[in-house]
Structures are given as C-alpha cells and as structure tokens.
Amino acid sequence: DVKVTQSSRYLVKRTGEKVFLECVQDMDHENMFWYRQDPGLGLRLIYFSYDVKMKEKGDIPEGYSVSREKKERFSLILESASTNQTSMYLCASRETTGGAGEQYFGPGTRLTVT
Amino acid sequence: KQEVTQIPAALSVPEGENLVLNCSFTDSAIYNLQWFRQDPGKGLTSLLLIQSSQREQTSGRLNASLDKSSGRSTLYIAASQPGDSATYLCAPPRRDYKLSFGAGTTVTVRA
Numbered sequence: 001d002v003k004v005t006q007s008s009r010y011l012v013k014r015t016g017e018k019v020f021l022e023c024v025q026d027m028d029h030e031n032m033f034w035y036r037q038d039p040g041l042g043l044r045l046i047y048f049s050y051d052v053k054m055k056e057k058g059d060i061p062e063g064y065s066v067s068r069e070k071k072e073r074f075s076l077i078l079e080s081a082s083t084n085q086t087s088m089y090l091c092a093s094r095e096t097t098g099g100a101g102e103q104y105f106g107p108g109t110r111l112t113v114t
Numbered sequence: 115k116q117e118v119t120q121i122p123a124a125l126s127v128p129e130g131e132n133l134v135l136n137c138s139f140t141d142s143a144i145y146n147l148q149w150f151r152q153d154p155g156k157g158l159t160s161l162l163l164i165q166s167s168q169r170e171q172t173s174g175r176l177n178a179s180l181d182k183s184s185g186r187s188t189l190y191i192a193a194s195q196p197g198d199s200a201t202y203l204c205a206p207p208r209r210d211y212k213l214s215f216g217a218g219t220t221v222t223v224r225a
Contacts, residue, residue, distance in 0.1 A: 043215040105158040
C-alpha cells in the first residue's frame with residue numbers, strides 16, 4: 001500500500017513566522033503535490049514537483065515555496081506566515097504513467113496562523 | 115480549464131439504501147477519472163480510478179461508470195452503511211495532467 005505521511009496533523013504558528021510542512025511518500029513516486037483546502041473553495045493546487053529538484057507553480061503559489069531534494073520528500077514553505085494561510089494542507093503523490101497514474105493523499109496538516 | 119460539478123451537494127439516506135452520486139465535467143479529453151472519499155478533518159482516500167478505455171470500475175460495494183462523450187461519471191454505493199458517511203469527491207484531470215476537483219457530495223447514512 002502507498003503511504004503518504006505529513007509531519008504534523010495540527011500546527012499553530014504566529015504571523016510572520018517561517019513555516020515548514022513536510023511530506024514523505026514511500027512508493028518511489030516521481031510526482032508530488034501540495035494543495036490547500038478551504039470551505040467553499042475546495043482543493044486548490046499550490047505547487048507540483050515532477051521529479052527531484054523539479055517544481056512547477058500551481059494555481060495559487062503566492063506566499064509559498066517548495067523544496068524537493070530527495071525523491072521521497074516534498075516540503076512546503078510559508079516564507080512569512082499570514083492569517084489568510086490558515087487552512088488544511090494536503091500532500092499527494094502519483095506514479096508517472098504518462099500522467100495517468102492514481103494519486104494518493106496524506107492525512108493533512110491543519111495549520112492555524114494567529 | 116476543467117470545470118467539475120457534483121450533484122447532489124448533500125444526501126441523507128437510511129441504512130441499506132443504494133446511493134447514486136453524479137459528477138459532470140466540461141473537458142471530455144481525459145484519460146482517466148478518480149473518485150475519492152474524505153472524512154471530516156482527514157485527508158482524501160482514493161476509492162476508484164477509471165481509465166478512459168474502461169466504462170466501469172468496481173471495488174466491493176462501489177461501482178463507478180465513466181461516459182467521456184457526455185462528460186459524466188457516476189459512483190454507485192450498494193447497500194449503504196453508516197460507515198459510508200463522508201464526502202465523496204470526483205476528480206477528472208486537466209490537460210496539464212493535474213487533477214480538478216468537484217466540491218463533493220456529502221453523504222449521511224442514518225442507522
């Protein structure tokens with residue numbers, strides 16, 4: 001079974017702090033994703049990585065950056081956290097089969113910025 | 115752009131009834147479609163992946179159909195149980211291979 005883990009289930013940070021959200025997958029998948037999920041807005045893609053050190057902006061990348069130094073790990077960085085970044089953050093991975101592979105999600109990190 | 119609509123938005127049924135969840139999408143040039151389940155405050159669990167070459171995919175009490183030409187997919191859940199209570203999300207891909215998500219159908223199965 002594919003397993004995607006996220007470093008924290010709940011996180012509380014202060015405005016202006018630098019925040020790191022970590023995601024690890026154990027299936028040697030090339031593609032990894034970061035989403036945020038908000039009531040009424042659904043799931044929105046923040047960043048995508050198609051391989052180690054490769055990244056691509058998603059639909060809402062402003063205020064975020066990412067790092068992928070190893071294939072199994074994809075980090076989301078909030079450079080200076082703001083209250084409008086309070087959200088549920090979801091990481092996912094997918095095997096590259098021409099983009100047609102099944103996508104698997106982690107348990108999510110509920111981030112609150114005060 | 116891939117627009118996804120899920121109907122109904124919410125559904126409440128007594129235990130044992132069959133469930134029918136509908137998904138429509140605007141760009142039918144897709145190669146697969148994935149259905150997910152989400153419990154409150156949790157991540158998404160993949161239920162079924164239907165390839166474009168298939169018309170149906172089954173897993174236990176779940177059956178999903180895909181009609182690319184009409185831009186529709188339907189998830190059937192047979193003999194519903196209280197444990198089926200969750201939000202169900204339909205996700206066809208965009209042309210850049212990223213998934214688009216519907217707003218979901220929230221299901222409540224009453225014991």
